[in-house]
Amino acid sequence: xxxxxxxxxxxAPYKWWILLAVLLGAGTIGAGIGLMATAAYLISAxxxxxxxxxxxxxxxxxxxxxxxxxxxxxxxTSCAHTVSLRLLAALRVWFYNAFEPLAPARVQQxxxxxxxxxxxxxxxxxxxxxxRVLAPPLVAIVVALxxxxxxxxxxxxxxxVLLLAWLVAGAGVPAVVLRLAREPAQKSSAQRAAMHxxxxxAIQGSPDIAAFGQCENGLAxxxxxxxxxxxxxxxxxxxxxxxxxxxxxxPNLTLLALLGIGITAVNAEEFSGVYLATIALATVAAxxxxxxxxxxAQSFEHALAAARRLFEIVDAAPLVQAPPPAKAFAxxxxxxxxxxxxxxxxxxxxxxxxxxxxxISLCVRAGQxxxxxxxxxxxxxxxxxxxxxxxxxxxxxxxxxxxSLQAYAQADVRAQFGVITQRTYLFNATVRANLQLAxxxxxxxxxxxxxxxxxxxAKIETLPQGFDTRIGERGAALSGGExxxxxxxxxxxxxxxxxxxxxxxxxxxxxxxxxxxxxxxQAMQGHTLLLITHRLVALEAMDEIIVMxxxxxxxxxxxxxxxxxxxxxARMWELQNAPFVE
Amino acid sequence: MVAQxxxxxxxxxxxADTTNQFxxxxxxxExxxxxxxxxxxxxxxxxxLLRFDEPTRGAIFIDDVPLRELDxxxxxxxxxxxxxxxxxxxxxxxDNLFFARPAATPxxxxxxxxxxxxxxxxxxxxxxxxxxxxEDAARLSGGQAQRLALARxxxxxxxxxxxxxxxxxxxxxxxxxxxxxxxxxxxxxxxxxxxxxLAALYRADxxxxxxxxxxxxxxxxxxxxxxxxxxxxxxxxxGMAHA
Numbered sequence: 001x002x003x004x005x006x007x008x009x010x011x012a013p014y015k016w017w018i019l020l021a022v023l024l025g026a027g028t029i030g031a032g033i034g035l036m037a038t039a040a041y042l043i044s045a046x047x048x049x050x051x052x053x054x055x056x057x058x059x060x061x062x063x064x065x066x067x068x069x070x071x072x073x074x075x076x077t078s079c080a081h082t083v084s085l086r087l088l089a090a091l092r093v094w095f096y097n098a099f100e101p102l103a104p105a106r107v108q109q110x111x112x113x114x115x116x117x118x119x120x121x122x123x124x125x126x127x128x129x130x131x132r133v134l135a136p137p138l139v140a141i142v143v144a145l146x147x148x149x150x151x152x153x154x155x156x157x158x159x160x161v162l163l164l165a166w167l168v169a170g171a172g173v174p175a176v177v178l179r180l181a182r183e184p185a186q187k188s189s190a191q192r193a194a195m196h197x198x199x200x201x202a203i204q205g206s207p208d209i210a211a212f213g214q215c216e217n218g219l220a221x222x223x224x225x226x227x228x229x230x231x232x233x234x235x236x237x238x239x240x241x242x243x244x245x246x247x248x249x250x251p252n253l254t255l256l257a258l259l260g261i262g263i264t265a266v267n268a269e270e271f272s273g274v275y276l277a278t279i280a281l282a283t284v285a286a287x288x289x290x291x292x293x294x295x296x297a298q299s300f301e302h303a304l305a306a307a308r309r310l311f312e313i314v315d316a317a318p319l320v321q322a323p324p325p326a327k328a329f330a331x332x333x334x335x336x337x338x339x340x341x342x343x344x345x346x347x348x349x350x351x352x353x354x355x356x357x358x359x360i361s362l363c364v365r366a367g368q369x370x371x372x373x374x375x376x377x378x379x380x381x382x383x384x385x386x387x388x389x390x391x392x393x394x395x396x397x398x399x400x401x402x403x404s405l406q407a408y409a410q411a412d413v414r415a416q417f418g419v420i421t422q423r424t425y426l427f428n429a430t431v432r433a434n435l436q437l438a439x440x441x442x443x444x445x446x447x448x449x450x451x452x453x454x455x456x457x458a459k460i461e462t463l464p465q466g467f468d469t470r471i472g473e474r475g476a477a478l479s480g481g482e483x484x485x486x487x488x489x490x491x492x493x494x495x496x497x498x499x500x501x502x503x504x505x506x507x508x509x510x511x512x513x514x515x516x517x518x519x520x521x522q523a524m525q526g527h528t529l530l531l532i533t534h535r536l537v538a539l540e541a542m543d544e545i546i547v548m549x550x551x552x553x554x555x556x557x558x559x560x561x562x563x564x565x566x567x568x569x570a571r572m573w574e575l576q577n578a579p580f581v582e
Numbered sequence: 583m584v585a586q587x588x589x590x591x592x593x594x595x596x597x598a599d600t601t602n603q604f605x606x607x608x609x610x611x612e613x614x615x616x617x618x619x620x621x622x623x624x625x626x627x628x629x630x631l632l633r634f635d636e637p638t639r640g641a642i643f644i645d646d647v648p649l650r651e652l653d654x655x656x657x658x659x660x661x662x663x664x665x666x667x668x669x670x671x672x673x674x675x676x677d678n679l680f681f682a683r684p685a686a687t688p689x690x691x692x693x694x695x696x697x698x699x700x701x702x703x704x705x706x707x708x709x710x711x712x713x714x715x716x717e718d719a720a721r722l723s724g725g726q727a728q729r730l731a732l733a734r735x736x737x738x739x740x741x742x743x744x745x746x747x748x749x750x751x752x753x754x755x756x757x758x759x760x761x762x763x764x765x766x767x768x769x770x771x772x773x774x775x776x777x778x779x780l781a782a783l784y785r786a787d788x789x790x791x792x793x794x795x796x797x798x799x800x801x802x803x804x805x806x807x808x809x810x811x812x813x814x815x816x817x818x819x820x821g822m823a824h825a
Contacts, residue, residue, distance in 0.1 A: 197672050205669030211632055212682050212738065213658050375755055575758045 007307045010091065011130050017083040022135050024076035026142035029289045031069030033147070036285040038065060040277035048274055084131045091123050098314035122306035129303035136292045140170050143289035150282065151258075154275060155265045158258055162283060165254035169247065170290045174297035177243045181236060181298070188232035195225045243294055251287040258283055338399075339528055340364040340387075340498060345396035347386060356382040358551035359396070364528060366497070369521070371531040371539055373569065374548035380532045382551075384502055389413050418496035420520075422506040424487030426478075431460055432467040434486065438494035446493065453523040454489035456482060481512045488520055500530045505537070514538055536573050545569070613773040615783050617813070618792035624776045625666070628744050631774065632663060662738045664767075666746040666776075668731035675704060675730070676711040682734035691737060697766060698733035699759040700726070732763050743773040789813070 011018060099119075144166050151158035202209065202218055209218050259280055266273045340363070347357040357379045364370050372380050385391045387398065389410050398405045405413055426434050435447055442450075447467070451457040459482055463469035471478055478486065484504055491499055501520065505513040517538040521529070531542065539545055539559045547555040547562065547569045555567045562569040616624045629635045630642060633654050642649040649657065662682075671678055679691050686694075691711070695701045703726060707713040735743060745764065768775075775786060783789050783803055791799040791806070791813050799811050806813035 201669075201672050205671055207629075207632075207634060207665060208663075208669045208681075210634065211658060211661065211663035211665075212734070213655050214681060214684075215655075217684070572755070575755060 003304055003308050003311065006311065007126065007129055007304070008134070010094070010126075011087060011134070013090070014083055014087060014130070017079065017086070018130060018135065021076065021079045021083055021131070022138040022142065024072055024079050025135060025139040026146070026289075028069060028072040028076045029139065029143050029286065030146060031065055031072050032288060033143075033282045033285040035065045035069055036281040037278045040281040041274065044274045044277045080131050080135065084127050087130055088123065088127045091126060092119075095119060095123060095310060095314065122310050125299075125303050125306035126310065128299050129307065132292070132299045133296050133303055136289075136296045137170070140166070140289045140293060143286055147282070147286045151279065154271050154279060155261060157261050157265075158279065161257050161261065162254065162286075165250060165257070166290060169250045169287070170293040173243060173246055173250070174294040177239060177294055178297050178301065181239045182301075184232055184235040184239065185301075188229065188236055191225070191229040191232050195229050198222065198225050247291065247294065251284055254287075255280055255283055338363045339366045339368075339401065341399040341402075342383075343397050343399070345383075345386065345393060345398060347382060347391070347393045347395065349382075349391075355551050357386070360548075360551075360553060362546055362553065362556075364498070364530065366528055367526055369529040369531070369541060369543045371533065371542040371545045372548060373533055373536060373539070373545060373572070374554075375572070376534060377550075378534075378548040379551040380534075380548055381502065383548075384419070384500055384532060387500070388417060388419070416497050418491040418494050418499040420484065420487045420491055420499070420501050420504045422503045424483050424490075426471060426483060426486065428470065430465075430468045430470055431463070431486070434471065435467075435490055435493055438490040442493050447489075450489045450492040451486075453492055454485045455519050455523070456485035456489055459485075481516055484516055485519070488523055492523060498528045498530060499524060500532065502532045503534070504531075505533075505535065517541075534572075536569070536576055611770060611772055612787040613768060613775055614788045614790065615775040615777045615786035616790050616792055617777045617783060624792060625746060628663070628746060628774065628776055631744060632661065633657065660740055661742045661744060662735035662740040662771075664728075664731045664735050664743070664745045668727055668734075670715055670727055670730060672714070674709075674712045674714050675707070678715065678730060679711075679733055679737055682738040686737055694733045694736035697736045698729045698763045700729045700733050703729075728760060729763065732760070732767060735767055741771055743768060743771045744776075745773060746776040 096119075144163060147162055148159040151162055198221065202222060209215060259276070262276050262279055265271060266276055342360055342362050345357055345360045346355055348355045360379070360383065362370070372383065374380055382391075386393050387405075389405065400408065400413070400416060427437070432447065435450070436442055439446070448457065451460055459478075460467060460469075487504075504520065505516055513535070514537050518541070521538070521541045531539075536559075542559065544556060545559060545562055546553055547567070549568055555562055555565060555569055557565070563573060564570075616627060618624060626635070630637055631649075633649065636650060644652065644657070671681065676688075676691060679694065680686060682694075683690075692701065695704055695711075704711055704713075735745075745768070777783055777786075787802060788800060789802060789806055790797055791811075793812065799806055799809065799813055801809065808814075
């Protein structure tokens with residue numbers, strides 16, 4: 001109920017539009033009723049006595065009602081669409097505003113597919129809530145009141161019969177159907193999800209399936225899940241078919257009842273028989289207002305579930321607190337302060353988890369090249385996440401130019417760091433567009449210089465359209481090393497004070513790995529560099545190597561120093577360079 | 583039992599303008615290693631051997647019988663494939679392993695997991711081997727996925743092994759465990775090893791160096807080092823010429 005009220009509130013700015021849509025909807029049906037009623041009256045009148053003048057008058061009235069009905073229908077539809085489109089736009093903005101500060105720490109909890117579903121499908125479903133769920137019952141109520149009054153004039157007994165039928169068709173049947181369909185609907189959506197998971201699994205794993213000769217088992221499994229889904233769908237279809245049948249039957253039963261009462265009334269000469277057909281046809285036309293109600297009930301459930309999922313995200317508090325308003329960035333105000341200093345930093349991803357960082361202290365001066373190495377799970381990536389303010393820390397501090405990171409606005413912090421990860425994300429666009437992402441105003445000269453330094457210029461020259469060649473989804477047209485070089489060029493263009501290389505070569509083979517790292521160091525000469533890696537390659541170029549293990553710094557020094565210390569670094573070194581087959 | 587693998591001038595055309603040619607021979611129980619830079623065509627050879635794809639020209643012979651004349655399923659039953667990025671199904675670890683040989687007993691499954699250094703990790707999970715893994719369940723590291731693939735191969739116990747060596751996604755300590763498992767897996771099997779790093783090549787009976795889809799050198803480690811070609815250059819670059 002709370003979710004229902006909250007959803008309704010979201011539409012508050014559009015309440016007059018919605019009201020207008022309801023009135024127009026009721027008007028359209030009213031005009032339809034009028035049309036049928038007039039037609040019935042005229043035919044009855046003509047049958048009962050030759051009254052030319054009446055026919056003529058009636059014809060004009062019919063023409064008037066006909067055009068009015070069409071116009072109202074047109075306005076009604078256009079009004080409903082206006083409301084729903086405006087709402088759609090407003091809802092998307094509302095969701096995005098709530099969502100943006102959550103990225104990326106909070107977003108990691110959700111699957112990207114799941115988020116896309118929420119952003120697109122759930123908002124679409126919620127939009128339905130106003131047009132298909134809120135409006136139809138209101139229209140039905142307005143029409144019911146009108147019809148009640150209309151029938152009352154003829155015979156007070158007619159109105160309650162109609163209202164009763166209305167309740168059964170508009171509220172009773174949908175309620176029963178909802179109740180019956182709830183379980184099969186849940187089962188069907190669960191089965192559908194299972195089927196999708198299984199299909200994706202089978203397609204992605206098809207080489208493994210074929211290699212292990214499991215094709216037939218896989219097919220049998222697919223059949224089984226598909227059949228389970230089909231039978232759940234079948235049950236739903238049966239329920240819907242019965243409901244559709246009842247919805248067809250109810251107006252006819254009502255008609256019979258009303259005619260029964262009407263005929264006795266006419267026989268008792270309570271009103272003229274001319275009106276009998278009018279009552280009958282008007283009733284049939286009025287049922288148009290009830291037809292969408294069972295559908296509305298189903299949409300209601302659907303929309304409410306969507307609303308709940310959206311509220312869940314909107315209510316999530318951002319992990320990194322909203323930073324104070326952007327201050328002018330401190331340009332190394334105290335020249336003595338190191339560029340970046342980390343003081344006794346401790347961090348855990350969740351309150352009861354062990355510390356991912358357990359008292360890290362280090363210092364980077366401008367122009368220094370620092371490597372952070374250690375086995376998987378040592379806390380290297382956590383450190384990067386904290387530096388980029390993806391997660392909030394509470395213990396210890398990180399100083400940039402002598403000032404706490406927490407005192408900077410988020411965008412200012414991120415402007416200080418360039419990052420190259422093992423998966424440089426390239427967009428399916430031209431080489432140039434991918435580069436200009438870093439620096440939209442970059443001049444041609446600068447772009448060429450950056451690509452030359454990153455040793456990718458020659459490759460770009462060989463592409464069919466040079467810088468204007470599209471490079472495919474995620475840069476599929478380039479090799480792994482070439483993608484990384486393009487990433488380096490992008491980082492060079494952005495020219496941030498500190499460049500973080502987060503396992504930049506993890507997906508490359510050894511010769512390419514060494515060559516690329518040496519090229520990057522060359523290109524980045526004079527820049528401050530933070531290399532995060534578990535591979536001990538090309539580290540001789542580093543000014544200092546920090547060895548991390550289980551959230552702590554265990555050793556530090558240059559490669560030569562660390563090798564003589566015979567600690568973790570030396571052990572990793574030996575393992576890495578040991579022969580493969582003993 | 584398969585005696586020989588031969589690629590007779592097999593060619594594929596992944597790009598319109600290159601023709602890839604191969605001529606490789608292998609005897610029973612031998613380890614033959616394919617080595618070359620990324621994109622040289624190593625994985626393509628594995629796929630051809632698995633019959634995921636057919637050569638556009640030339641043929642692969644098994645015991646002098648063209649591969650395309652063998653029944654694909656019967657042939658694959660002789661192979662265990664350890665891909666570079668194994669697919670883990672959204673199912674329990676046990677199901678993911680039994681997948682390699684549905685008729686295996688739980689004891690055999692556990693033994694395969696031990697052989698692949700997977701057992702200790704499996705025991706730390708909330709529901710042991712019944713823990714469901716996959717997209718959103720427990721996240722596996724690259725090393726764990728790789729060990730799972732090795733366990734599958736142990737369980738399948740096929741005479742021929744196709745091993746696509748994982749690239750540098752694991753740290754050295756884990757890698758040592760993997761190496762140990764791989765070494766034992768290769769023992770007594772005809773192995774096609776797709777190597778991305780020189781360290782993997784020491785004891786291969788025959789190393790085939792590939793560049794741009796062509797075989798440029800063949801021989802064992804010592805022979806190739808002395809030859810002074812591409813292999814020597816790469817070996818020197820990796821600081822391994824002393825071996």
